[in-house]
Amino acid sequence: MSEISLPDAVEVALELLGKDGGVVIGGNSATNNLRWANSTLTTNGDSIDQTLSISAFVSVTGGVATGMSSGQIRSRADVEALVNASKASALSAGPAPDAMELVRGPIDKNFSEPALDLDVSEISHISAGLSEVFSNRAQEFFGYAEQSLDTTYVGTSSGTRMRYSERTSRFELCAKSSDRRRSAWSGQGGTSLKDVDVQKHLLDVSQKLDIQLHQVDTAPGRHRVTLSPSAVSDLLIYMLWSSAARDAAEGRSAFSNVKGGTRVGEKLSDRKLTLATDPRIKGIETFDHVVNLGSSALGSAFDTGLEIGRSEIISDGVLTGLGSSRHAALEAKLPFTPLTDNISLVDSSGDGTLADLASRMGEGLLVTCLWYIREVDPQNLLLTGLTRDGVYVVSGGEIIGSTNNFRFNESPIDMLSRVIDAGETVPCLPREWADWFSRAQVAPLTIEGFNLSTKSDAV
Amino acid sequence: MARVKEPRKTLEMIQIPNTPAPELLASAALETATKNGATVAQFRLAKHDMRGVSLRDGDVENIGSESNVALSVRVVHSGAWGFAATTELTLQGAVDTAVRAIAVAKISAQVAADEVILADEPVHGKKSWTLPIEIDAFGKSDSEIIEFLQNWNRKISTSSIVSHIESNIGMGRDETFYADLVGNEIFQQRDRISAALTAIHVSDSGFEDMRTCAPPAGRGWEYLTGTGWDWETEIERIPEYLDEKVKSPSVKPGAWDLVIDPTNLWLTIHESIGHATELDRALGYEANYAGTSFATIDKLGNFKYGSPIMNVTGDRNSAHGLSTVGYDDEGVASQQWDLIKDGILVGYQTDRSIASKIGMDRSNGCAFADSALHSPIQRMPNVSLQPGSEDLTTKDLISNVESGIYIVGDKSWSIDMQRFNFQFTGQRFHEIKNGEIVGQLKDVAYQSKTPDFWASMRQLGGKNTYLLGGALNCGKGQPGQVAPVSHGCPSATFTKVNVLNTRDESAK
Numbered sequence: 001m002s003e004i005s006l007p008d009a010v011e012v013a014l015e016l017l018g019k020d021g022g023v024v025i026g027g028n029s030a031t032n033n034l035r036w037a038n039s040t041l042t043t044n045g046d047s048i049d050q051t052l053s054i055s056a057f058v059s060v061t062g063g064v065a066t067g068m069s070s071g072q073i074r075s076r077a078d079v080e081a082l083v084n085a086s087k088a089s090a091l092s093a094g095p096a097p098d099a100m101e102l103v104r105g106p107i108d109k110n111f112s113e114p115a116l117d118l119d120v121s122e123i124s125h126i127s128a129g130l131s132e133v134f135s136n137r138a139q140e141f142f143g144y145a146e147q148s149l150d151t152t153y154v155g156t157s158s159g160t161r162m163r164y165s166e167r168t169s170r171f172e173l174c175a176k177s178s179d180r181r182r183s184a185w186s187g188q189g190g191t192s193l194k195d196v197d198v199q200k201h202l203l204d205v206s207q208k209l210d211i212q213l214h215q216v217d218t219a220p221g222r223h224r225v226t227l228s229p230s231a232v233s234d235l236l237i238y239m240l241w242s243s244a245a246r247d248a249a250e251g252r253s254a255f256s257n258v259k260g261g262t263r264v265g266e267k268l269s270d271r272k273l274t275l276a277t278d279p280r281i282k283g284i285e286t287f288d289h290v291v292n293l294g295s296s297a298l299g300s301a302f303d304t305g306l307e308i309g310r311s312e313i314i315s316d317g318v319l320t321g322l323g324s325s326r327h328a329a330l331e332a333k334l335p336f337t338p339l340t341d342n343i344s345l346v347d348s349s350g351d352g353t354l355a356d357l358a359s360r361m362g363e364g365l366l367v368t369c370l371w372y373i374r375e376v377d378p379q380n381l382l383l384t385g386l387t388r389d390g391v392y393v394v395s396g397g398e399i400i401g402s403t404n405n406f407r408f409n410e411s412p413i414d415m416l417s418r419v420i421d422a423g424e425t426v427p428c429l430p431r432e433w434a435d436w437f438s439r440a441q442v443a444p445l446t447i448e449g450f451n452l453s454t455k456s457d458a459v
Numbered sequence: 460m461a462r463v464k465e466p467r468k469t470l471e472m473i474q475i476p477n478t479p480a481p482e483l484l485a486s487a488a489l490e491t492a493t494k495n496g497a498t499v500a501q502f503r504l505a506k507h508d509m510r511g512v513s514l515r516d517g518d519v520e521n522i523g524s525e526s527n528v529a530l531s532v533r534v535v536h537s538g539a540w541g542f543a544a545t546t547e548l549t550l551q552g553a554v555d556t557a558v559r560a561i562a563v564a565k566i567s568a569q570v571a572a573d574e575v576i577l578a579d580e581p582v583h584g585k586k587s588w589t590l591p592i593e594i595d596a597f598g599k600s601d602s603e604i605i606e607f608l609q610n611w612n613r614k615i616s617t618s619s620i621v622s623h624i625e626s627n628i629g630m631g632r633d634e635t636f637y638a639d640l641v642g643n644e645i646f647q648q649r650d651r652i653s654a655a656l657t658a659i660h661v662s663d664s665g666f667e668d669m670r671t672c673a674p675p676a677g678r679g680w681e682y683l684t685g686t687g688w689d690w691e692t693e694i695e696r697i698p699e700y701l702d703e704k705v706k707s708p709s710v711k712p713g714a715w716d717l718v719i720d721p722t723n724l725w726l727t728i729h730e731s732i733g734h735a736t737e738l739d740r741a742l743g744y745e746a747n748y749a750g751t752s753f754a755t756i757d758k759l760g761n762f763k764y765g766s767p768i769m770n771v772t773g774d775r776n777s778a779h780g781l782s783t784v785g786y787d788d789e790g791v792a793s794q795q796w797d798l799i800k801d802g803i804l805v806g807y808q809t810d811r812s813i814a815s816k817i818g819m820d821r822s823n824g825c826a827f828a829d830s831a832l833h834s835p836i837q838r839m840p841n842v843s844l845q846p847g848s849e850d851l852t853t854k855d856l857i858s859n860v861e862s863g864i865y866i867v868g869d870k871s872w873s874i875d876m877q878r879f880n881f882q883f884t885g886q887r888f889h890e891i892k893n894g895e896i897v898g899q900l901k902d903v904a905y906q907s908k909t910p911d912f913w914a915s916m917r918q919l920g921g922k923n924t925y926l927l928g929g930a931l932n933c934g935k936g937q938p939g940q941v942a943p944v945s946h947g948c949p950s951a952t953f954t955k956v957n958v959l960n961t962r963d964e965s966a967k
Contacts (some may be wrong), residue, residue, distance in 0.1 A: 002547070017829060028701070031938065033937070033938055035744075035937055036570075037743050037744045037746055037747070038572075038573075038742070038743050038744070039572065039574055040570070040571050041539070041567045041570045041571045041573035042540075042744055043540060043542065043573075043834050043836070044540075044541075044542070044563060044566075044567055045541075045542035045543060045544070045563060045834055046543060046563065047529075047543070047544040047545070047832045047833075048544075048545060048546065049529070049546055049646055049832055050546055051527070056468050065519070066522075067522050067601070068521065068522065068523030068524070068525070068526050069523055069525070070523070070524070070525040071525060071526035071527060072526075072527060072528055072529070072546045073527075074477065074478070074547075074548065075477060077476065077477070078476075085524055086523070088601060089522045089523055089524065089601045090522075091517075091601075091602075092522065092600070092601035092602035092605055093519040093522050093601070093605065094518065094519055094605075095518075096518075096519070097518050127566065127570060130570060130571075131570055134570065134572070140743070142737040142743065142746040143747045144747055144748065144937040146937070146938065172747055173747075175745040176743075176746065180743075180751070183746075185747075202504035250622075250623060250661065251620075251622070251666055252623060252659055252661055252666045252668075256663060256666070258663050258665055259663060261661075278827045294520075294521040294523065295521055296519050296520070296521075370751075371875070371876055372869050372873045372874060372875065372876075373873070374872060374873045375871060376871045376882075376884060376904060376961050376964070377871075377902070377962075377965065378666075378668075378962045379665050380962075380965045382961055382964060382965045384871070384873045384904075385873055386873070386876065386880070388875075388876055398959060405875065407873070407875070407880050407882060407906070409882075409959070409961070409964035409965070409967075411965050414965060418909065435934075435938075435939045448674045451907075451964060453963075453964060454880060454882075454906055454957075455880070456875040456879060456880035457753075457875075457876065457877070457880065457908065458750070458753075458875035458876050458877035458878075458880065459881050
């Protein structure tokens with residue numbers, strides 16, 4: 001065992017940082033995972049990682065400078081080494097443009113309590129469910145289940161002592177026909193694997209593979225498309241990451257107004273769409289205070305300890321906010337808008353399920369999920385990527401079969417102006433970004449003229 | 460268990476204060492694994508150090524360092540893999556981790572359908588290997604690195620075309636110790652370094668940017684001072700390149716002949732050949748995540764991947780390669796082999812367990828884990844397109860194109876889950892007319908299907924155009940792992956490739 005606990009290490013580091021202070025974050029991350037392919041378990045494992053990260057603040061000519069260091073700690077000497085490294089970096093850095101007074105955030109009474117342990121039984125229930133999945137010899141199964149429990153200790157020289165735990169889980173099941181010409185996927189994100197019904201996912205992918213028995217060739221072009229909540233979330237998460245107020249104010253983002261300033265106040269959609277991050281949304285709760293070690297266009301170490309409430313980027317179809325630190329908000333002359341680790345998209349007149357939405361679409365394509373999303377042009381936030389594991393043809397309001405995959409070229413900002421229908425907001429797992437961002441509740445959307453630019457032969 | 464201090468052996472390279480020697484940790488883990496019935500046991504101790512500095516408009520945005528160290532034990536028990544890892548670097552931690560790995564293997568064996576069989580590998584015994592560098596970048600002080608970057612900024616900050624500048628330097632060092640039941644004890648160390656500078660122009664008609672094209676490399680600080688890349692000349696020309704781009708016309712979409720510079724082509728090789736020739740993908744192991752491959756094993760030896768002038772190798776021993784190493788994470792010695800010969804698919808990248816699945820006598824050494832907290836999986840070696848037999852220059856290639864585009868530097872990339880349909884952009888698109896460059900174009904993306912694209916390759920540059928490109932952020936696996944990898948290639952000419960206008964592609 002380590003000679004020093006994480007909460008004690010945070011206290012020691014703050015003491016060693018001295019009067020100029022800083023931010024110290026201790027993280028304990030426990031993870032279990034199962035992976036399977038070709039209907040057999042392949043790799044699985046469990047790991048525990050403990051890391052201490054320090055952002056040292058040092059008074060220099062003209063202001064306050066910062067420097068960071070991070071690593072595992074086994075003794076007080078390790079903490080001293082990290083503090084010395086962060087201070088040395090800060091001394092070289094020069095005054096930080098985003099320097100502001102640290103707030104005195106919460107002081108949690110349970111700050112010194114040990115990190116929580118993972119409940120292994122939650123992943124065992126997945127393992128048991130897979131035995132039955134693998135017994136289905138008509139199909140091949142691939143997938144991944146993971147649960148993690150992160151306990152984080154945050155201390156600042158302004159007196160903040162926060163301890164919080166976050167559980168994150170994901171379950172993904174991909175089924176392929178034995179000739180691998182059909183492929184379907186079902187995913188579920190959340191905070192616990194307890195809620196995962198493996199049989200329900202098996203039924204879902206099996207039904208999708210059956211629909212794919214009828215294949216219809218579709219040419220690329222601009223199509224009316226209904227995007228699943230997973231597909232919508234992947235596009236909007238990238239938009240959220242690109243919504244920095246600082247970049248927009250400097251004229252270097254798709255949210256910049258070319259005549260100066262930002263596009264805040266501009267109507268992006270005729271639909272009453274509201275895009276927000278909110279740490280208190282039930283089912284995708286996340287920590288409700290700023291925790292930042294370094295600086296970026298979206299955050300600042302100096303904001304650590306500030307409370308995060310609901311931040312709306314789009315309200316009733318109008319761009320109303322851009323992500324920021326306090327300093328960036330001041331520079332951009334916009335309200336301070338800290339973003340947190342979840343996303344919500346609600347259409348106030350959204351109604352029904354994904355299936356209902358596809359039915360109302362009449363004629364068009366239903367997209368299960370998206371993959372390999374990358375930015376093509378930052379000026380308009382044009383993104384490219386692929387449809388994956390199921391594009392279904394809707395005719396006369398009925399799903400009549402499936403079609404080939406496509407490469408899309410679309411801007412999520414511009415796409416919002418072409419939303420013609422929306423369903424009810426539901427939890428979903430962002431297929432592309434789930435490694436980094438898995439807390440999403442999003443409405444499925446029907447888009448007019450979605451640019452399915454070229455055909456993909458991939459299955 | 461109390462800490463044990465033992466005299467260091469001569470091969471020892473990893474310096475972790477107040478921890479038992481790596482060999483002692485390994486012995487504790489491997490003995491425990493053997494006692495508990497493991498037929499294979501592999502111990503890894505890995506330390507990863509990183510430093511980075513980023514400037515935004517000349518001010519330090521972030522500066523810091525990170526050091527991670529952990530040990531892991533991977534076993535085969537009852538025919539199944541078991542893996543466990545910890546950051547507790549004690550003899551008891553090593554023993555407990557071995558016990559956990561055995562427990563995981565036993566659970567896996569209840570559901571696993573296939574028995575793990577490893578391809579044979581000679582025993583290498585006690586070895587050490589270090590990637591050669593000239594100047595230790597980790598020996599540079601923070602202030603030296605900042606001043607170095609700020610000097611780069613000053614070279615272009617007075618240009619009227621430059622509204623903003625972003626720049627960064629990053630460096631990494633891996634120190635590993637591998638030991639197993641057959642007697643291997645291997646210490647290794649390798650370094651890498653990267654840097655970039657981006658100039659941004661903002662006007663009332665929008666914004667454009669231009670970035671340096673230098674790839675990351677398996678080198679030390681000498682790389683930033685002129686060994687392997689001419690930074691001074693490139694940075695001085697950035698405002699000129701940016702100015703020309705801002706004023707350039709938008710491309711007319713359609714079929715264009717392309718001369719692709721190695722600074723762009725390396726990424727196309729990475730996505731359309733590197734990942735497509737990973738045997739684990741071809742077998743389906745990545746089907747839920749990174750995807751599979753069109754290059755399935757029935758195509759080995761007979762599939763026409765590209766034109767007859769196409770020869771691609773895999774290796775883990777290129778000088779300054781980001782995937783270069785002495786031995787992989789299963790104790791397999793580094794090698795070089797053919798992946799594509801005269802345009803035909805002839806090889807794959809393997810680790811020991813998947814090599815045995817297709818009857819290979821020996822793995823070509825592509826097992827890799829990005830930290831001791833992760834299990835080794837098959838990862839990409841340096842995958843490189845060989846230069847042409849005739850020593851043509853890039854100018855020679857351009858002179859043979861009547862109407863086309865010369866593409867330099869990488870930017871946006873995306874490819875489908877079977878590695879067919881790809882789309883790439885770049886930093887600069889120089890229009891070619893009658894064998895001469897006449898100016899830049901903008902809003903260019905090229906899109907194709909892998910076999911079609913490589914079949915259209917009609918001319919290769921010679922050795923004088925060959926460059927080792929690469930990336931630090933190649934992602935694969937669940938849980939996700941990141942690997943550095945290099946790709947060498949010459950300039951090359953491709954016929955009638957589909958070029959998109961990215962402004963037309965957006966709805967506006």
